Amino acid sequence: MIEVENLRQVFGEKVAVDDISFTVQPGSVTGLLGPNGAGKSTTMRMIVGLDRPLSGSVRVNERSFPESDAPLRDLGALLDPAAIHPGRSGRMHLRAIAATNGIPVSRxxxxxxxTGMTDAATLRVGTYSLGMRQRIGIAAALLGDPQTLVLDEPVNGLDPDGVHWVRELLKSLAAAGRTVLVSSHLMSEMALTADHLIVMGRGRLITQGAVDDVVAQATRSDVLVRSPQPDALLAALADIGASARLAPxxxxxxxxATAPEVGALAFARSIELHELTxxxxxxxxxxxxxxxxxxEYASGSSGTANGGLA
Structure with a gap:
């Protein structure tokens, strides 16, 4: 479990994280979302103890992570896939981490x-693609068989097969009772991977909750209806204060109106329906x-190819 309470961080005059609180529960994948500059990476760095918060606290598995006697068994993290010595092989990188953390070399x-890196393990990390660095970084995060995982943009640089692999890996770890916190800018992938969401913006917590609840909170629900009696249905909908537009x-x-409400209305008025979705x-x-x-970095509204620049 990860417990964040009233966390705040300031760099110079910029408030990077502004008094946020949330809990990441075991047994599910929690997505940390936000635009660039939202404070996601800073929050993750404070969770793993790389940055000290100006105020507030973080507890990992019921205690401060820097106080852990076996840190890699408590928490595995991938925050920067480039943070590996380029002259080492992937295998030697992992062996060094294992040796300094009392982890058997067999692991x-x-x-x-x-992670699918057995064949590339003898190559220097400096020759790795971004996707290979991501995989070796995930391998390092898994090395201690941790109860908690914190991964910052783990699918960047991965091909579709790699993205699918990460998705299934995170789901399997959560299903085994692990705590999984992952950030991503790929909304379609988060929709498939995450069970719960934490949404940040400009360092503040915007909302949190189950994926379906967050989507329902911020978007409109429509009902698609096909009927050979559209005029009768439109009139009936108007009677209950609903409206409809005719698609091409x-x-x-x-x-x-909800789908059950539309169905009940059509039944009461003897209106034939061919679809109700x-x-x-x-x-x-x-x-x-x-x-x-x-x-923080909003795109311009110009439709020109050069963004309106002359």
Whole structure:
């Protein structure tokens, strides 16, 4: 478990993290989301003890992580895949970490196999692609078989097969009762991977909760309806204060009524239905809506190829 309470960090005049509190529970994957500059990486660095907060506290598995007697068994982290000596081989990098943490050398071969890096383990890290660095970084995070994992953008640089592998790995670790906190800018991937979300913007906590709840909070729910009696259905919807627009393919997009309400209304008015499908907005739509006032580096609105620059 990760417990963050009233965490605050300031760099010069910039408030990087502004009095945030949240708990990451074991047994689920928690996604940490936010636009660039939201404070996600700073928060993760404070969780693992690389940055000392100006105020507030962090507890990992019920105590301060820097006080752990066996840190790699308590928490495994990947914060920067480039933070590896380029002259070492992947295997030697992992063996050095194992030797300094009392971890059996046999565990090195295990994590190399899990991450698909066995064949590349003898190559210098300096020759690795970004995806290979990510994999060896994940191997290092798994080395101590930790109860808690903190991963910052672990799928950057990975091909689709690698992204799928990370997704299934995180889900399996959570299913085994581990605590998993992962950040990503890939909303489609977070929608498939995470069970819970923490959304930050400009150092503040915007919202947190189950993925479906966060999406429902920030997006509008529509109901797609197909009927050979659209006029009768439109009139009936107006009677209950709902509205609908006609899509080009003849589908009615109903707003202001749930699918059960539309179904019950059609039944009561003897209106024939051929389709009744509730539709919820996407996580990407919810993210953009929740963070629209917290974009530190907002894109311009020009439609020109050069962004409007002459």
């Amino acid at each position: 090195v071969d295990e994590v190399l196999r899990v 393919d003849g589908t009615l997009v109903v707003v202001g 509730p539709q919820q907005g996407s996580l990407e739509e919810a993210f953009l809506e929740l963070t629209k006032g917290d974009q």
